[in-house]
Amino acid sequence: MKFPTFKSGVHPRDNKHFTESLPIEILPEPKEVFIPLQQHIGAPCKPLVEVGEEVKKGQVVGSTDAFVSSPVHATINGKVKAIGRYPAPTGSKIQMIHIVAKDEEDEQDAVDKDIETDWTALSVEELKDRIKKAGIVGLGGAAFPTHVKLSPPEDKPIDTFILNGCECEPFLTADHRMMVENPDKILTGMAIIMKVLGVKEGYVGIESNKPDAVKKMSAAAKDYGFNIITVKTKYPQGAEKMLIKAVKNRKVPTGGLPMDVGAVVQNVGTAAAVANAVINEKPLTKRIVTVTGNGIKEPKNLLVTIGTKFSDVIEHCGGLVDETSQVFMGGPMMGIAQFDLAVPVIKATSGIVCTTDYKQVEPLACIGCGGCVQACPMFLMPTRLARLSYIRYWSEADQMGIMNCIECGSCAYVCPSNIPLVQWIRVGKQKVYEIQCELVA
Amino acid sequence: MSEIEENKPKPEPKPVEKKKPDPRKKLAKPDKMLILNSSPHLHTTKSVKSIMWSVVIALFPAMAMAIYYFGLPAVWMILTCVAAALGAEIIMNLMKGEKITIIDGSAIITGILLALTLPPSFRLTSAALGSIVAITLGKHIFGGLGYNIFNPALLGRAFLQASFPVAMTTWSNPITPKFENTDAISTATPLGSFKFEKIFTDYSDMLIGNIGGSLGETSAIAVLIGGIFLLILKNADWRIPVSILVTVTIFGSIFWMLNPAQYPDPLFHILSGGLLFGAFFMATDMVTSPITTKGAWIFGIGIGILVVIIRLFGGLPEGVMYSILLMNGATPLINRYTRPRIFGESKK
Structure with missing residues (x-):
């Protein structure tokens, strides 16, 4: 049977067998959460709480007046222990609100489930x-x-x-x-x-x-x-x-x-x-995260409280196997490799993929196979763009359409010479963007 | 502004709390070292090495037929060319101070390709010389694999053609019953006998290779088997052989229909000489062919037209080698002007 699709693209092994038949489990609420004040594209939020303040689940703890932004909420009942910069799964340190759960059990957990409005009205x-x-x-x-x-x-x-x-x-x-x-x-x-x-x-x-x-x-x-x-x-x-x-x-x-x-x-x-x-008038405090890969002992689909540390999630899944070499947030094609498992699950964390497959490979010269050109869903010439980026020909790269790259990584996936194509294109995009901003200013 | 100042003092002491007390201890004995790299984190199993070795495998049928028809000299020719190519590759690697790259298989391919395009009775020392020229002047002088403009094996052959024109056009008989009773040691290729004597060769002989010619080029079937193997593995762009063969067929038929006595029919064009071998193994060389799909069509059509023109109007009976070399030279230009239209880019 022929299904509708787009032209080009690649066929990596989907490896979904680890978790595709496992029902979603609920991860118990963690003892502490880190709520990053920026979990979205747009303006970061400003904290609305003080250190030492008690917060309730669903309470807005960060927000801003900017239109392209999104408020963040406390995801557990507890006390704000600190507000500071901690490592985020996106690779940098960003400002987060550290909330520690109170010792006593909260009784009002069931209350917030009762609201049910007729949205059509x-x-x-x-x-x-x-x-x-x-x-x-x-x-x-x-x-x-x-x-x-x-x-x-x-x-x-x-x-x-x-x-x-x-x-x-x-x-x-x-x-x-x-x-x-x-x-x-x-x-x-x-x-x-x-x-x-x-x-x-x-x-x-x-x-x-x-x-x-x-x-x-x-x-x-x-x-x-x-x-x-x-x-x-x-x-x-x-x-x-x-x-x-x-x-x-x-x-x-x-x-x-x-x-x-x-x-x-x-x-x-x-x-x-x-x-x-x-x-239900419930703010976004939980999301489903696939914890999978051959580097985790028990792969699972989990409903995770946002702000839970990766290490807590991984521990719930039996921990990492000894040979684990990499942990990504997101899938392997566009996900971000992590070095610190103390980073929190954020709104964009669709998966935590742990793998033992990392192999270091030396890039070779481009042999002109054209694999990347045929794989690129945007019909760019990745090998040329990466090369232009490498030799710092920003304006030529711009002319060749570097800004149209969606960074899907298909080019680097197919490259037989292991050239970091999309990686160089990212560098080029960043530079071209900076130059464009300068020109406007 | 004020908020930033308010918040600044607070965060400073806190992050320290989260880290281990002694950072040096952590460095000495990490709980778990995770490797950082930039996405994508998956990679196909295809590599330069696997592509190159698949070409070597694809050349086996042609090599087997060469040995079947021309016997031991064919074995020696292939071995000499490969050995010379590998030796030249090692020496060039050492001179350039880089890692030895013979494992990637590209030098072996060059050696085999060159051997298969030489006449069976060609002198081994000259063949070795051609192989060395192919690797050094054809490949390494440009910077090594991936940087060369021309197909190294063809460049080596062009060098031999220019240096030893007589030896390069002396074709010994295949060791088959058909040629047992002939007195002559050498024969002519189908292309040569047509061009100069207007004698047709039997198609079935051309198909299986029972004719005079270069070692690996005589048997159309062996070349086709290897070529189709490459196309199935997608290690050669199917557009290039298809466009070459279609162009030669169409262009050849036009002349044939104009004057069948003067010009051969298209099937003869395709089965004779090195056309199939060139189309499947030489023109599809990734390094020297265009990377765009549109470019691959132009490249193939260009080769097809040049082959017919050289064969029919040139001084030489065969023109595949020069056609491919010429189009190799045009490849950077083709790449430049065949940039695919970006997804969503408006037609202009």
Whole structure:
């Protein structure tokens, strides 16, 4: 059977067998959490609490007036022990609020589950406000504030909403399990988002390697009138532009956003979080994390409290095996390698992948096989761009379209010479961006 | 502003708390060393080495047929060329002060490719010289594997063609019953006999290789088996052989239909000489062929047109070598002008 897809891309082994059939387990609340004040793209939050202050679960502890931003909440009941800069899983040190749980057990845990509002009675503005207040960001990994995405400018009419259930990253199964276990919540969230956007056409794109999810979602989607589209299993099928191409056969123009072709894409996890926020008025304090790989003793899909340290999560999964060489946040294609397991789970942590497979390889000269050119989903020439970046020809790199790179890593994946292509392109993009900023200023 | 100042004093002592008291202790005996690198963290199993060795394997059918038809001299020729290529590679590595790179298999390929394009009776010392030229002037002088402009084996062959023109066009008979009763030691290639005497050679002989010609080029079937093996592994761009063969067929047919007595039919074009060998093994050399798909088509079409022109109107009976070398030279230019249109880029 032929599934819709985009041109080029790569086929890494998906390695989802570790966790794809394991139900989501709830990780007990940790004794301490670190809440980074910036877990999203946009302006960082300012702390709203003092050291020593008692905080309740769901209380806003950081926020800002900037539009492109998202508030952060306390995820456990406890006391603020410190506010300071700690290592974050994104690789740098950022400001975090360190909350330590009180010794006594909290009794009011059950209370917050009772709220259930009829979302259809709420206005679009109220819905958007609830989404913003709940601190919802794109849970697929980019962590772009959801309320911003749901506020397209007037001159960009949106006619299509696509829910992204591709999960094209190898290893990760968080979205997959959620689709199997809770399709109704996801589709309710989707309906809410579509009401906010005023969109009638709703699609769910799921990769063909998740037939059980397709089945469950299709059965549930009948009541809503959404179209479930099975797309080809190929990396990076879950990239917005690639998904829009596969589902609607529209090409987002270079330098443009999905809204330029009338589409908005959201991750299934985000939709579920939206449903929680609107119906149960629960802020985003937990997310599903896939803990997997051959470096972990018991791979699991876990519902984790945001702010939990990686080490606590890993401990719950039996710990690392001795040969573990690397731990990533996110999937292996775009995830970030970690050196310190004291970093907290943040809103964008879709998975913790532990692997023993690291092998050091020397890059060789480019042999001009053209593999990267054929793999690039954006139809760039990665080998040329990486080379231009390497020899610091920024303006030529810009002319060759370096800024269109989506950093999916397909080029570096296929390179037989092990050249760090996407890595050099990232350097180039950063430089070109800096130069562009200078020119504007 | 004020908030930053307010917060500054607080964080300072706290992070220390989280770290271990003595940082040196941590360095000496880490609980767990995790390796940091930039994504992607996955990599395909394909490597330069695996690609190169697959080419060597793909050359086995052609080598086997060469040995079957031309006997021991073929074995010696292949061994000499490979040994000379490896020796030259080691010496160049040492001179450049780099790691010995014979393990990547590219020098072996150059040696085999060169041997298979030489006449069976060619002098071994000259063949070794050609092999050395191929590696040094063809590859290392440009910087080694990946930097060369021209296919090293073809450059070596061009050197031999220029240095030993007579020996390079003296073709000994295959050791098969067909040639047992002929008095002559040497024969002509199908291309040569057509060009100069207008004699056609039997297609079935050309298909299996029972003809005069270079060692590895005579048997079309052996070359096809190896070539298709490479295409299946995706270690050669299928567009290049396909575009070459299609172009030669179309372009050759035009002349054939104009004057069948003067010009050979397209099937003859394809089966004769080094066209198949060149299309599958020489032109598909990754280093010297374009990296873009559009470029691969242009590259192949260019070779096809040049082959027909040289064969029909040039002074030589065969033109595959020069066609490929010429298009090798054009490759950087082709790459430059065939940049694919970026996803979402507007047509202009």
